Amino acid sequence: MTTAWPSVCDREILIVDDEADFVASLVELLADEGYSVRTAANGREALEQLDSGPPPCLVILDLRMPVMSGNEVYAAMQKRPDLASIPVLVSSSSDASKAPAGALYMRKPINPDRMLDVIRQFC
Amino acid sequence: MTEKGRTSESGKSKSMTTRVSAGTGDFFRAGLSGLSGAVWGVWTAGFVSLAWLVREFLYPFLGAATPFGLIFLPAILGASWCFGRNAGLLATALSTAAGAIFLYHAEGWTARTVIVLDLFLLISLASAFALASIRRSRDEALKREEMASRFAAVVDSSEDAIIVKDLDGRIREWNRSAERLFGYNRQEVIGQSIEILMPGGRMDDWKKILGRLIGGERVEHFETQRRTRDGRILDVSLTVSPVRDRDGRIVGAAKIVRDVTADLEARREADRTRELFLGTLGHELRNPLNAIAVSVHTLKRRTPEATQPILARILGSTDRMSRMIDQLLDFTRSRLGGGIPLQPTPGDFASICRAAADEIEVLYPGRIRFSAEGDLSGRWDADRLHQVLANLLSNAFLYGAKGEPVGLTARGDGASVRVDVTNRGPAIAEDALSMIFDPFRRGPTATGRSGQGLGLFIAHEIVLAHRGEISVRSDPVEGTTFSVKVPR
Numbered sequence: 175m176t177t178a179w180p181s182v183c184d185r186e187i188l189i190v191d192d193e194a195d196f197v198a199s200l201v202e203l204l205a206d207e208g209y210s211v212r213t214a215a216n217g218r219e220a221l222e223q224l225d226s227g228p229p230p231c232l233v234i235l236d237l238r239m240p241v242m243s244g245n246e247v248y249a250a251m252q253k254r255p256d257l258a259s260i261p262v263l264v265s266s267s268s269d270a271s272k273a274p275a276g277a278l279y280m281r282k283p284i285n286p287d288r289m290l291d292v293i294r295q296f297c
Numbered sequence: 298m299t300e301k302g303r304t305s306e307s308g309k310s311k312s313m314t315t316r317v318s319a320g321t322g323d324f325f326r327a328g329l330s331g332l333s334g335a336v337w338g339v340w341t342a343g344f345v346s347l348a349w350l351v352r353e354f355l356y357p358f359l360g361a362a363t364p365f366g367l368i369f370l371p372a373i374l375g376a377s378w379c380f381g382r383n384a385g386l387l388a389t390a391l392s393t394a395a396g397a398i399f400l401y402h403a404e405g406w407t408a409r410t411v412i413v414l415d416l417f418l419l420i421s422l423a424s425a426f427a428l429a430s431i432r433r434s435r436d437e438a439l440k441r442e443e444m445a446s447r448f449a450a451v452v453d454s455s456e457d458a459i460i461v462k463d464l465d466g467r468i469r470e471w472n473r474s475a476e477r478l479f480g481y482n483r484q485e486v487i488g489q490s491i492e493i494l495m496p497g498g499r500m501d502d503w504k505k506i507l508g509r510l511i512g513g514e515r516v517e518h519f520e521t522q523r524r525t526r527d528g529r530i531l532d533v534s535l536t537v538s539p540v541r542d543r544d545g546r547i548v549g550a551a552k553i554v555r556d557v558t559a560d561l562e563a564r565r566e567a568d569r570t571r572e573l574f575l576g577t578l579g580h581e582l583r584n585p586l587n588a589i590a591v592s593v594h595t596l597k598r599r600t601p602e603a604t605q606p607i608l609a610r611i612l613g614s615t616d617r618m619s620r621m622i623d624q625l626l627d628f629t630r631s632r633l634g635g636g637i638p639l640q641p642t643p644g645d646f647a648s649i650c651r652a653a654a655d656e657i658e659v660l661y662p663g664r665i666r667f668s669a670e671g672d673l674s675g676r677w678d679a680d681r682l683h684q685v686l687a688n689l690l691s692n693a694f695l696y697g698a699k700g701e702p703v704g705l706t707a708r709g710d711g712a713s714v715r716v717d718v719t720n721r722g723p724a725i726a727e728d729a730l731s732m733i734f735d736p737f738r739r740g741p742t743a744t745g746r747s748g749q750g751l752g753l754f755i756a757h758e759i760v761l762a763h764r765g766e767i768s769v770r771s772d773p774v775e776g777t778t779f780s781v782k783v784p785r
């Protein structure tokens with residue numbers, strides 16, 4: 175059973191990626207910018223995170239992950255009215271064609287300045 | 298062809314072939330075929346001589362009543378049947394002469410003698426012509442039958458399915474491989490519509506193919522799908538030829554059907570393996586680089602001014618490594634047969650040129666002379682063409698004359714757009730020009746510079762993927778110009 179949280183947490187970002195070093199470096203970068211960050215190492219953990227607190231202002235999503243892929247997470251989010259409106263920034267080493275339509279896309283290795291510009295539009 | 302083929306199952310074909318070589322007169326035909334006129338003339342004279350001997354043998358018993366016509370006519374008929382019309386004429390001439398001698402000796406020249414000889418001549422000529430004509434027709438019919446039998450045997454033993462249909466799409470021929478491939482017996486399928494083989498959505502396939510044939514087009518290795526009796530969908534390759542009547546009118550189509558389901562599945566599997574390999578390779582190579590880039594970026598914000606150049610160097614190397622990984626992956630994909638994947642969108646080539654120029658001008662400020670003329674709109678993968686132009690511009694500065702400007706000219710030209718990148722400086726050697734788009738080739742002045750010699754190879758592959766052309770010309774006076782031409 176999902177909980178309908180009252181409002182979007184406007185400075186919190188969920189990073190979903192199985193690459194621990196990248197996640198750690200991104201947490202540092204975003205923390206310096208004043209964001210609070212939650213992390214998930216695969217798609218299933220991401221959906222659990224989304225169910226366990228107020229919706230983040232943005233989800234940064236990898237595509238190739240164990241257990242549950244980024245595309246599956248995105249599809250599951252679109253089926254849930256409470257999650258469908260959360261902006262998703264796909265950050266992947268795969269081509270843009272592999273990213274789900276409707277999500278923002280940024281190819282790895284990312285340009286941190288460009289990523290921060292995108293994040294500022296939503297958070 | 299189809300009528301003959303229809304009556305000749307493999308067993309029948311063999312018996313027909315045997316019959317052809319066992320007919321009466323074929324002994325002579327077989328033994329004497331190819332003989333010159335002189336030789337069949339001797340044989341014909343021999344026939345007539347034999348008749349003469351028979352007449353000489355009977356004369357003592359029958360006297361003047363010996364029927365010379367009945368004796369010589371078989372010789373004429375035999376010569377006509379065995380050696381043709383000319384032999385028949387020769388036998389007629391010889392027999393008539395012999396008859397004239399016999400009659401003269403028996404009766405002298407009388408009106409009856411002349412009438413008998415005239416009658417004999419007429420009957421002999423008519424018989425010779427008729428028999429030679431019958432023989433020729435029979436020979437031709439047997440030859441056609443033999444050809445048809447051989448053809449039917451070839452069709453039947455073919456490993457590929459062969460189907461003949463008429464202009465209404467009715468099946469007229471169906472070989473054993475077609476039976477095996479589609480699961481329908483010959484008896485049940487002849488006369489049926491070819492549409493029984495068409496999967497849903499492809500019902501009009503055969504009409505389109507027939508239309509192309511009637512329009513004079515060849516249809517070879519046409520890849521499509523067909524449905525078997527048990528509902529399976531096969532990937533097939535068709536080669537279709539027109540079937541014409543004696544007047545040259547197209548009356549149907551013969552098609553060779555090859556099942557390429559396994560080939561296509563193998564190709565798809567190879568594609569999947571290639572994409573999996575490249576995806577994994579890209580993922581594994583880019584991820585650590587990603588962590589380095591983001592960490593250094595954070596570090597740059599936190600550390601004092603003195604360490605900034607060191608961090609900038611790490612970031613620069615990271616960028617270069619990232620570009621090299623992209624190039625190696627593009628190269629590997631091309632060499633594995635995947636080509637460069639494109640994501641074309643409508644756009645303006647001038648903006649692609651400006652973006653590439655802006656990127657390179659960061660390093661060479663104010664040195665690109667850009668001009669554009671004509672309609673530059675089209676549908677391309679802007680990121681990939683940006684990559685091509687950035688590579689050409691970067692090379693122009695690296696290998697061109699120091700301090701000289703580089704020209705970037707875009708021109709809309711009918712159905713295509715052409716872009717020239719020109720630099721002054723030493724000409725590229727003739728032998729280097731011929732393999733400049735080969736992988737791992739680097740110019741002689743590039744010693745000590747970074748890169749793998751893949752830039753122009755990938756530029757070439759990107760332009761090819763757009764169905765365009767890339768070329769280069771170089772001389773000491775005009776400088777070096779790389780030209781890219783891509784259809785809109």
